Amino acid sequence: MAQIIALVIFVAMFVLIVTDKIERHYVTLGCGLLTLILVFGVCMRDPAAIMNTLNVKPIFTLDFWYAPHAEGEESGGINWATIIFIAGMMIMVEGMARAGFFRWLCMKLAKLVHYKTIPVFVTFMLMSFVLAMFIDSITVILFLASVTIELSRLLKFDPVPMILSEVFCANLGGSATMCGDPPNIIIGTSLGYSFFDFILNTGAMAVIALVFTLIYFYLVFRKQYSTPSENIDISALPSPESCITDKKGFALSTVIFLIAVVMLVTHSMTHLTVAFIGVFVSLATVLANTRHLGYIMKRVDYKTLLFFIGLFVVVGGLEQTGVLETVAGFIGKISGGNSKLMIAIIIWGSAVASAFIDNIPFAATMIPVIKTLAVSSGVPLDTLAWALSMGTDIGGSGTPIGASANVVGTSAAAKAGHPIGWGEYCSKAAPATVIVLAVCTAYIFVVYL
Amino acid sequence: MQFIISIGREYGSGGHEIGRHLAERLGVDFCDRNMLDRIAEEKDTSAENLRKYDETPKRFLLSRTVRGFSNSPEEIIARMQFEYLEKKAKSGESFIVVGRCAESVLKDCEGLISLFITGDEDAKIDRVAEHRSMTRDQAKMAILRHDKKRKAYHNYYCEGKWGDSRNYELTINSSKLGIMGTVDILEQYIRLRTQ
Numbered sequence: 001m002a003q004i005i006a007l008v009i010f011v012a013m014f015v016l017i018v019t020d021k022i023e024r025h026y027v028t029l030g031c032g033l034l035t036l037i038l039v040f041g042v043c044m045r046d047p048a049a050i051m052n053t054l055n056v057k058p059i060f061t062l063d064f065w066y067a068p069h070a071e072g073e074e075s076g077g078i079n080w081a082t083i084i085f086i087a088g089m090m091i092m093v094e095g096m097a098r099a100g101f102f103r104w105l106c107m108k109l110a111k112l113v114h115y116k117t118i119p120v121f122v123t124f125m126l127m128s129f130v131l132a133m134f135i136d137s138i139t140v141i142l143f144l145a146s147v148t149i150e151l152s153r154l155l156k157f158d159p160v161p162m163i164l165s166e167v168f169c170a171n172l173g174g175s176a177t178m179c180g181d182p183p184n185i186i187i188g189t190s191l192g193y194s195f196f197d198f199i200l201n202t203g204a205m206a207v208i209a210l211v212f213t214l215i216y217f218y219l220v221f222r223k224q225y226s227t228p229s230e231n232i233d234i235s236a237l238p239s240p241e242s243c244i245t246d247k248k249g250f251a252l253s254t255v256i257f258l259i260a261v262v263m264l265v266t267h268s269m270t271h272l273t274v275a276f277i278g279v280f281v282s283l284a285t286v287l288a289n290t291r292h293l294g295y296i297m298k299r300v301d302y303k304t305l306l307f308f309i310g311l312f313v314v315v316g317g318l319e320q321t322g323v324l325e326t327v328a329g330f331i332g333k334i335s336g337g338n339s340k341l342m343i344a345i346i347i348w349g350s351a352v353a354s355a356f357i358d359n360i361p362f363a364a365t366m367i368p369v370i371k372t373l374a375v376s377s378g379v380p381l382d383t384l385a386w387a388l389s390m391g392t393d394i395g396g397s398g399t400p401i402g403a404s405a406n407v408v409g410t411s412a413a414a415k416a417g418h419p420i421g422w423g424e425y426c427s428k429a430a431p432a433t434v435i436v437l438a439v440c441t442a443y444i445f446v447v448y449l
Numbered sequence: 450m451q452f453i454i455s456i457g458r459e460y461g462s463g464g465h466e467i468g469r470h471l472a473e474r475l476g477v478d479f480c481d482r483n484m485l486d487r488i489a490e491e492k493d494t495s496a497e498n499l500r501k502y503d504e505t506p507k508r509f510l511l512s513r514t515v516r517g518f519s520n521s522p523e524e525i526i527a528r529m530q531f532e533y534l535e536k537k538a539k540s541g542e543s544f545i546v547v548g549r550c551a552e553s554v555l556k557d558c559e560g561l562i563s564l565f566i567t568g569d570e571d572a573k574i575d576r577v578a579e580h581r582s583m584t585r586d587q588a589k590m591a592i593l594r595h596d597k598k599r600k601a602y603h604n605y606y607c608e609g610k611w612g613d614s615r616n617y618e619l620t621i622n623s624s625k626l627g628i629m630g631t632v633d634i635l636e637q638y639i640r641l642r643t644q
Contacts, residue, residue, distance in 0.1 A: 020513055153493050301516055401513040411518040417494030419522030
């Protein structure tokens with residue numbers, strides 16, 4: 001009975017998220033509450049399951065902040081490390097945005113390539129990839145798309161191909177690191193992987209895929225950008241320096257960002273957890289912006305944090321009632337013990353699912369599944385984790401609703417008078433998604449199996 | 450004195466034509482899909498890109514909202530038009546606008562006169578069949594399709610329901626007096642209201 005109710009709540013949550021009629025944080029929080037009351041309270045009568053799912057106790061242990069022996073979250077439920085880390089990064093990013101960092105960076109790079117369309121196109125794709133490795137893709141695209149639109153008006157080019165390519169590269173960049181995309185943070189903190197583990201595995205795949213992506217988008221869009229625009233007054237373009245709204249804040253936020261990158265890259269050596277890094281960068285940003293604290297805190301996306309909390313509870317319900325073990329058993333059965341088929345199912349199945357539904361709940365749900373699969377099938381958990389990571393991160397690139405960056409990018413384009421329909425989006429992004437997934441599948445088959 | 454006339458209409462009722470005649474007689478600007486040409490000009494883009502999403506209901510399951518950013522082109526174009534109307538109303542200019550949820554978007558404007566034009570089914574079918582060179586059956590289907598679309602579009606953005614007489618100052622059946630007769634009576638009404 002508990003299994004059925006947990007499953008019904010989970011399916012209802014997914015349907016409500018997909019229909020987009022109620023804000024998604026209300027959906028997950030409501031469904032999370034129902035899970036606690038109906039599944040754990042009424043059906044299981046198990047207070048321990050509620051405590052396990054709320055998962056508050058570990059926050060008060062040293063291992064949560066400093067972990068010399070990284071093992072990942074022992075129990076399921078709310079992944080507080082992910083939530084604290086994301087909250088910290090959000091605060092840091094808002095500090096950078098307030099000082100004008102992102103706009104300055106975009107304008108600086110555009111100036112460095114002399115505002116020439118094709119070099120701007122390639123540079124912005126690369127910048128999108130690199131920034132998304134460390135910063136959430138929504139913020140990256142918010143700034144990049146807005147600068148692209150501004151430049152397109154002044155330099156007279158169509159911003160749509162550039163925005164589509166930037167969005168794709170942001171998703172690809174996000175897949176390269178542990179902190180780039182929420183599914184990776186959840187996978188990393190749940191399974192005890194470090195930033196370095198991701199760089200060496202998903203990062204390697206993402207860099208190879210980036211080469212294919214650059215070639216693909218260049219070939220697809222080169223004609224649109226090959227005719228140089230005439231009568232362009234470069235002096236009308238804003239100088240990079242004019243984008244900086246607060247010089248002191250700019251310098252401090254840049255330093256904090258660099259420290260965050262160093263802390264992330266070295267956290268497997270320093271043993272500082274991502275939760276610690278999140279708290280550190282947020283405190284540093286708060287101290288550096290005491291006068292603008294209200295502005296920054298107001299802009300933090302609390303809704304996403306609440307969404308995560310509710311989501312983890314609902315997935316915890318599935319985990320505690322054993323539904324996910326059944327799913328793992330099913331995948332194991334249809335793959336017949338063939339590890340290549342199992343990997344293919346995980347990477348391509350995750351990709352197809354992520355193209356149409358939110359990849360965050362999908363990844364959170366699949367983690368217990370791959371844990372069970374690793375035990376039952378003997379395929380190393382790492383391999384399954386990288387397949388899940390690339391599938392969920394890249395699959396979302398295929399459609400306008402597959403990933404948050406796609407939504408923000410297409411929204412910015414439409415607001416500027418360039419609406420992008422499903423046909424246009426998918427005809428350009430879906431082939432690139434298939435190419436990247438094929439590259440990742442081949443890489444996993446060759447390197448890990 | 451500023452006045453703004455919003456005209457909601459059933460497909461085939463002649464609401465658009467009535468609006469155009471009223472605008473000519475009253476000497477005011479007439480806003481319909483031409484709003485998109487003006488918006489496109491402001492945004493330095495092609496109106497062609499925007500037209501296919503004009504007065505089109507949002508397609509559920511095919512769009513998402515992230516941090517308040519919706520990527521539904523239908524919704525974004527609709528909101529652009531609402532903003533355009535609000536800006537125009539604030540400028541103090543008198544004008545007539547057809548559709549685009551104007552009776553709801555501009556409900557706080559003092560000079561708003563909201564009208565809804567309906568029509569007898571047979572008269573609407575005849576009109577659509579003649580104007581679109583269709584058979585009566587095709588015209589009937591077109592009316593059903595267009596009205597369904599307008600209703601879905603309107604009811605997504607507005608609290609009041611499309612065509613519900615309680616939402617409009619005046620609801621009139623254009624089949625009774627014909628298009629020009631309806632224009633005459635509405636012109637008199639507007640002149641009295643704006644005296």
